[in-house]
Amino acid sequence: MDRYSQALAITIQDQNKEISVKSAMIVGELLDMSTGLLPASWNAKVQSLPALFMSASNFSDELKRHQSTMALSYLESLSATKERSLATGVQVELLNGFRQKHFDDAHAKAARQYQRLEQAKTKVRSQMEDGHFRFISLELEKSTATKEFSKWNWDYVAELVQAIGLNSKRLDETLKGTRILRRLMTFFKPFSKQYSDIRSGKALSIYTRIGRDLLRALTSTPEGVRQLCEHRFLPEISECVEQLDPSRLETTLTGEYFILLSELGKTTEGVRVLERFKLINSFYRLTEIRSRDDLVKCLLTGFDYSRDGHERLILAKVMAAGSKQMRLFATQHLGMLARHGIEDFAYWGLPLLVTQSNQSLALEAAM
Numbered sequence: 001m002d003r004y005s006q007a008l009a010i011t012i013q014d015q016n017k018e019i020s021v022k023s024a025m026i027v028g029e030l031l032d033m034s035t036g037l038l039p040a041s042w043n044a045k046v047q048s049l050p051a052l053f054m055s056a057s058n059f060s061d062e063l064k065r066h067q068s069t070m071a072l073s074y075l076e077s078l079s080a081t082k083e084r085s086l087a088t089g090v091q092v093e094l095l096n097g098f099r100q101k102h103f104d105d106a107h108a109k110a111a112r113q114y115q116r117l118e119q120a121k122t123k124v125r126s127q128m129e130d131g132h133f134r135f136i137s138l139e140l141e142k143s144t145a146t147k148e149f150s151k152w153n154w155d156y157v158a159e160l161v162q163a164i165g166l167n168s169k170r171l172d173e174t175l176k177g178t179r180i181l182r183r184l185m186t187f188f189k190p191f192s193k194q195y196s197d198i199r200s201g202k203a204l205s206i207y208t209r210i211g212r213d214l215l216r217a218l219t220s221t222p223e224g225v226r227q228l229c230e231h232r233f234l235p236e237i238s239e240c241v242e243q244l245d246p247s248r249l250e251t252t253l254t255g256e257y258f259i260l261l262s263e264l265g266k267t268t269e270g271v272r273v274l275e276r277f278k279l280i281n282s283f284y285r286l287t288e289i290r291s292r293d294d295l296v297k298c299l300l301t302g303f304d305y306s307r308d309g310h311e312r313l314i315l316a317k318v319m320a321a322g323s324k325q326m327r328l329f330a331t332q333h334l335g336m337l338a339r340h341g342i343e344d345f346a347y348w349g350l351p352l353l354v355t356q357s358n359q360s361l362a363l364e365a366a367m
Helices: 002-011 017-037 040-048 050-056 062-088 091-099 105-126 130-143 154-166 168-177 180-188 206-218 222-230 233-243 246-251 253-264 268-276 279-286 293-302 310-321 324-339 345-366
Strands: none
Touching (some): 062 154, 130 154, 154 168, 154 180, 168 180, 168 222, 180 206, 180 233, 206 222, 206 253, 233 253, 246 253, 246 293, 253 268, 253 293, 268 279, 279 293, 310 324
């Protein structure tokens, strides 16, 4: 399997876009299969994809470097999408997660290799040459002047947003010297009917991934926070978050606004921004609207629970006071978090599971 994945990593660099895209999809499936079928030490070797990373860091061939970088982004988004599907998908797998055993030495070694892999990806992304950054900035300054976002070069947008997220100097220069990021924020505004009208698919959309990276970058500097707060993006979300159309949640990217907002909840500065626009209050109110279980599900699955904050409190509230259906959904989601080793789970998650179990036993005894 290692030889096959490396061979496919080379075909990803083919100039024929159709061959390149199909190769990336096959590599994604092979990586997914290797996780479930191979021993941990072998799996780590397959997952490393040295040929692809070497190409992504080779600036002598711009076309192959660009295709390899985009392939890495696709594989990363595919992994994130599969994790999200666990939150709303197969219940048996969620429950079986409780039976997972502790990692043995081989798994610990694989985890360390995976960490080095993530560090290598960050290094590749941070190595964009100044000349290339100026080039894509000029191209995007021209193309984003039109409101027809289908004509924007979204590969360049993804590269630029990743670059500014790794370099605060580039972020401030882009904010002060161009209108690219303001135009991007306008694209994500609900009332612009651009991002919110795009039909959703099975995979996490490239637009949502770019929006998530954009918010992460903006909240990393004071100037970024200032411009984010002065824009109409967050006020418009605050106005309509409790009234989203159920049909649009299922068919458009409207439901992925919660994924964007969860990115803000990962940092102290981001939480301050959410509180400033009273979005935290809206999240709590959503849990009390009995007729909008669809919104609460989007909220719970979109949250990041790695920090001790509002997200954990809201999950606990739904488990304790939600409808029977939502208590079950929240408990299954908590089980998924346990299986994925969320930060400090034994400290905050296990007591919730014990409490929920005791309540269920008491209810059965009463009946």
